[in-house]
Amino acid sequence: MRVLFTVSSWPTHYSAMVPLGWALQSAGHEVRVLCTPSQVRHVGEAGLSPVPVLDGMDVVLRLRLQYYQEAVDGLWPYPWLPPHPVTGEPLRDLGDFDADGHQADAAPDLAARAARSFDAAVEVSRAWRPDLVLHDPASLEGLLAARVCGVPGALCLWGPVSTHEAEHMRIVPTDHSGSFPRYGLGELSLDMIERVVDPCPASLDVPVPARRLPVRYVPYNGNAPVPAWLLEPPGRPRICVTWSTALSKVSGPDSYLLPEILRSLDGLGHEVIVTATAADVAALGVVPASVRVVEHAPLRALLPGCAAVVHHGGAGSAMTALWAGVPQLITTFAAEQAVTGERVAAADAGVHLPGHRADRAAIRAAARELVADDSYRKAAAGLREESMARPAPARLVRTLEELAAGSG
Structure with a gap:
């Protein structure tokens, strides 16, 4: 069968998926990994075949914005303020960052980039016709592609944080581009995630409302030599x-x-x-x-x-x-x-x-x-x-x- 992976632009996010990619290839299946150009080397070094068509989010910016919002909402637990979302410099006051202005200036470009990434995933999927799509929590291109093409899909957790956590702990992005409605799927909902590949020991009590597909965690830490x-x-x-x-x-x-x-x-x-x-x-x-x-x-x-x-x-x-x-x-x-x-x-x-x-x-x-x-x-x-x-x-x-x- 043909198996399509989609991964985010943060290498450690998909390290947990690499051994599953190896297992699929060893069983004789074809594997392709949709990624951003910045991840081609990392995916290739892992022995998988990268397809660099995604235009992923700036993960650093997204996290800084998330932490800034936590501070605004009173959920930031630390005595210092989070860094400026754009510059990364220390904030003296939350008012030093114009969140509304940034949203107005940056939102159209971010939405356009996300839409291009979703479109690329759908285009490749329609051309290559995978039998199965797997994706990490931060790469919703796989979720969209699987649903548009009518094939099964599964989200692969990278650790003990699941799809259904408190909002300020959310690891699944939102669809600011409106791509899910654009493809006739309605608004993005976490209920669309029907299966979750879970590598965590059961005693950690990781909440997974979807069908859980347990797997043994196999470490992949890159290809550095062992001293x-x-x-x-x-x-x-x-x-x-x-x-x-x-x-x-x-x-x-x-x-x-x-x-x-x-x-x-x-x-x-x-x-x-x-x-x-x-x-x-x-x-x-x-x-x-x-x-x-x-x-x-x-x-x-x-x-x-x-x-x-x-x-x-x-x-x-x-x-x-x-x-x-x-x-x-x-x-x-x-x-x-x-x-x-x-x-x-x-x-x-x-x-x-x-x-x-x-x-x-x-x-x-x-x-x-x-x-x-x-x-x-x-x-x-x-x-x-x-x-x-x-x-x-x-x-x-x-x-x-x-x-x-x-x-x-």
Whole structure:
């Protein structure tokens, strides 16, 4: 069969879908991935075939606008203001950004870009005639294309945040372009999402009103090489620290907590490994002697030897830690990441610290507790067992084949 993926313009959003793409290809099916031109390299490096016809949203701008609106509505929990939605500079006052003026100036162009992207997805789908369409939560082009072409579709979650959350935590975009009505489908509704591929352990209680298609999470962290020293067992408890390269862009400079985290962990007697980009490394300056900094070490290779991991609540980090059975310290600066932190903590597999409460003492105490208290390790191991019991991507392929054939 032919399977069409549509993905957003944020690489980590569709990393969870890559192993399913591999499984489909290994079963002999044809796979194409509709993406923006900026994602061609990432999709190609994953061994999938990119079709760069989408004109995706500016994810950074969308998130900044979302955080600004949270602040206006009194839902922004942090003592500082979110960054200026357009410039990214710190706001001194909410009135420093003209939201109505920006909406009037930018809305027509954003709607036109979205309409072009929807049209491109429909055009390719009509020409290629897929039997099945899969898409991530931020890429509604797949939802539209499947409905217009009359083929089954499914949304693929990237982590513990679902399609049906509180409005300020919404990860599914709205259709400001009016493309769904334009194609005779009526206004976009979350009820149009009929199936959800869910990689999360059941104990996380991720709300999925649609038909749930469970799958085992298989980490894909890119194609970075595995350092040889990772093959040796650590001589003392190892803590991994991994941080988002884009967090400061969307949440402001106050969210760059990485230096404070490293100072907090210094002196605990643990080996601390930081995986970061070259830019992050440069911004760190001098690091404590107990810290080893590596660029782009794959988490799937690093985490199994760790006693704990510290991260910002990104789906890839959280899901890979769940897969590895490693307790998590999650320090968050956005609503979506906070949901992830709360769900991991509720399952007793980690500690969630909202960013404004993550001072040196709190980070240090949480890290010490995660390593010393075996209950976190046991809970994390339990979630790993749940994850391993879910159908492997190759097994889900059979379900998708039945779905495409009309018998599933």
